Amino acid sequence: MKPAVRMLALVLCASAGMARGQAIMPWGVDLAGMDRSIKPGDDFFHYSGGNWMRTTPIPPDRTKWSTFYLLRAQAEAEVQSIVEALAAKPQAPGSTARKIVDFYTAFLDTDAIERAGLAPVRDDLAVIAAARSHEEIARLMGRPELRADGPMSLTVWPDAKNPDRYGINIVQSGLSLPGRDVYLQSDARATATRAAYRIYIAQMLKQVNWPDADRAADAVLALETAMATCHWTAEKRADRDQTYHPQSRAGLIAFAPSFPWADMLDAQGIPQQNFFVVKEDTAIAALAELFRATPVADWRAYLAFHYLQGMADLLPRAIDELHFDFNGRTLSGQQQQRVRWKRATAALNAALGEAVGEFYVARHFTLQARAQVAELVENLRAAYRERIKQLDWMTPSTRLAALDKLDKLRVKIGYPEQWRDYGTLVVRADDPVGNQKRARLWEWRRLTARLNQRADRDEWGMTPQTVNAYYNAFFNEIVFPAAILQPPYFDPKADTAVNYGGVGGVIGHEMSHVFDDQGAKSDASGALRQWWQEADLANFRARTARLVRQFDRYEVLPGLRVNGQLTLGENIGDNGGLAIAFDAYQRALHGRPAPVLDGFSGPQRFFLSWAQTYRENIREAQLRIDLRTDPHSPAQYRVNGVVRNLDAWYEAFGIVPDQKLYLAPSDRVRIW
Structure with a gap:
């Protein structure tokens, strides 16, 4: 195991002992990372992850550090390991493996780049x-x-x-x-x-x-x-x-x-x-x-x-360093340029992403994991279906259309069924600039070649080694690459509550984009059209307007607040997604009581798992950029701004009116 991979594995494994097999002991939540001196009703973000945030510095080559970026660093190291394993063996000229190695090798050869000027x-x-x-x-x-x-x-x-x-x-x-x-x-x-x-x-x-x-x-x-x-x-x-x-x-x-x-x-x-x-x-x-x-x-x-x-x-180095000094250090506060191999993996993923992804899936993802996540998805779909059926503000015709859209929602898990063919892309081990230019041109020609063809609904917009997920309104689909389907988001051996709070929250978030302020403008086929009754649309907009006003009030830095309108779609995703994931967790229990583990009930473990996936430290310069441009709210408000709208969270932790996050039931925003 490489040092970088070993370090990340130790962080993910959190504390001593692996007897039960899960990656984060004792049952999937990092208990040592919590700050129990804080009341959950005052600040659930720091209660769930305050010690981790206090003791985990931002790496000097990063502008933020979180669970999300930790997994990205792990995926980066895994891609490096794949390339090095391919490079250690002879690869046939023109083969996909050879192209991967040659692209990566050319990017890494800074001496040759310097000589070429x-x-x-x-x-x-x-x-x-x-x-x-x-x-x-x-x-x-x-x-x-x-x-x-x-x-x-x-x-x-x-x-x-x-x-x-x-x-x-x-x-x-x-x-x-x-x-x-x-x-x-x-x-x-x-x-x-x-x-x-x-x-x-x-x-x-x-x-x-x-x-x-x-x-x-x-x-x-x-x-x-x-x-x-x-x-x-x-x-x-x-x-x-x-x-x-x-x-x-x-x-x-x-x-x-x-x-x-x-x-x-x-x-x-x-x-x-x-x-x-x-x-x-x-x-x-x-x-x-x-x-x-x-x-x-x-x-x-x-x-x-x-x-x-x-x-x-x-x-040459002089240009590269100028570029980093402004775009990294000046704009976002990044202290150090990322080491060359990390930048090489990013460039490789951009140019030959699915080729690398095929090797990544073979090493790091299984059909068993795919099946388990699919089961989770269907539990969430069922929970969403029940929510829609019970909405008191939606008329029958709109309800039927919404249920049809939910039923027809396509789910992609792990990796594409058909891998992209890079056979015509020319890659040379001694031509990094040429490789970049040829990859850009190759990709553009691939895209434009199908302008007169039927749209490919099987195509993926992310590679399997990407730690992320998305909803594609055009195709009415949610997509979960393999790299995000691992601890702490998903662990087959972790507590059920932890998986529903982790990957269940991710699935619920993307599923809620189906019905967010913009996703809800497409019908079951993905076509942009009005399928709502006007009265329902007015009700929906009134509820989302309340969410906008709620997030507009959050002051992140002196004089700088969250932009509730810019972040509305993602806030709807968090608000609805977490509620749906909790319902799905209840369904997964099949009427059985959840055990109490280390003093935490099942619902408490669910919310802790979800909150810990948003643990984050961020440099102020980057935070200022995000507040202007990022459609997501800052991590603190993706936790505190969401849980305070969910009745189940109040019940789980006994939240009372004198605590800072408390909202009266009439002030809690419920959309789906």
Whole structure:
């Protein structure tokens, strides 16, 4: 076992003894990590995990550290072990295993990268520098392998109103700083960030001897600031009703004629594409005008800088360190650059993710685990079904449609049934920049090749080695990669309450996205359409508005509060998901009383398990970014802000009115 893997395994195993076989003793919850000096009704977040948070520092190469990131680090180490095992044996030229090894090896060879200097990117920079018209700039923005950014990005995505076909989504884009507000706010922190950003742009351009780099940096910052003024807010962008504006090719050109669409589409290899969805329509129109009004020289500097940012990992140390110093240390407070092998696994997962995933599943996931999780899912589905049947605010016709959507919800567990074929991707052990460019182009061509085909509902949006989960409204499906289906989220040998509080909470969360403020806009087939009766929709919105107001009141830092509207969908997921998971836990007991273990009842163990999955320490700079841009509430409020709405939590811990989290029954938000 490698040292990194051994360390993580020891942390997960928590305390002495493994007699019962579960990873976290004595029955699946880290008792030593609790802070029992705190009353659960005053602060359940720190009661359940305060000692762990107090004694667990954030690694210097991270901006936050949590159960979630601990598992990500473990998956990272497991991928490293897989690659090293493949590298230890001869692999046939052109085989998938050889491509994995060669991509990883090329990324790791910093000596070769240093010797090569700027030679691998010189031709691309020369092409950018030679652009003399807006049409040429648009062509460069359209080249998938350069990924030099631009005021709008084009992505292949299912049609929201007809999800069995694909279209091209056109989305506002082009900013490097985290969110539009950093460009537009006048406070001292935002002003200092912009000043540091301007210095960073100039330093990066000077590394490649860009003409008059200081003036060019001023132009790039001014250009991005102008783009930020065009951009929609995150809250507005989240509203699916406002981001569906279909256009034909002719309609697109007529809608935003200032942008040379034909040149971009030609560069992307889709000159005949005739179905587009403009997402932020007024922003796209304004960005098109800005594109034409901006001098070509400013766009050249912009493209050169963004191109260098996208290649920084694979360029000489001076550029790589500049990139980290601003994007890591200055923006988010990260103290150290991540070691090379960790960055190599991230790059490998991005380029050959399913190829790596096939090896990962063979080592780290079983059909037995898949079957056990499937059983959990069905218990949660049954619990959700009963909840919907008993809702007192929903009319019969909407209830039938909701039950139909729940019944037709597809569940994907562990890994895809069909692995992606990387046979045509060329990878070389001595060409890290070329590998990156070829992987980007290969992926874009894979996506665009199916534009005239029926949408592939079997495809996965995450690799099996990803510690995460998601709901896909287009296909009405919830997806759980193998890497998240392990302790503390799921352990076949742990206490039942622990599994329902852990992975059950994750499943319930994703299942609740089926009926959150945006997911509920799609029907059972995934099509965006109104299937609610107006009275039901009004009731639903009244309940979600209460949740918005509740989270708006949480002050995270002095003067900074949770954005209840931005985080609404995820808060609904937490609120409904935990309630459903608890109901499912009760079903799993089959009427038998849950045992008391170490003084904790079954319901108490359920809530402790769930809360401990959100244990987290975070740097202030990263927290400030998250409050502006992350649709999830900060971890503390994903615990304290949720449990106080659940009657079962009050009963489990005997919460009384004089405790800080107590809400009167009439003030508790119940949606599903």
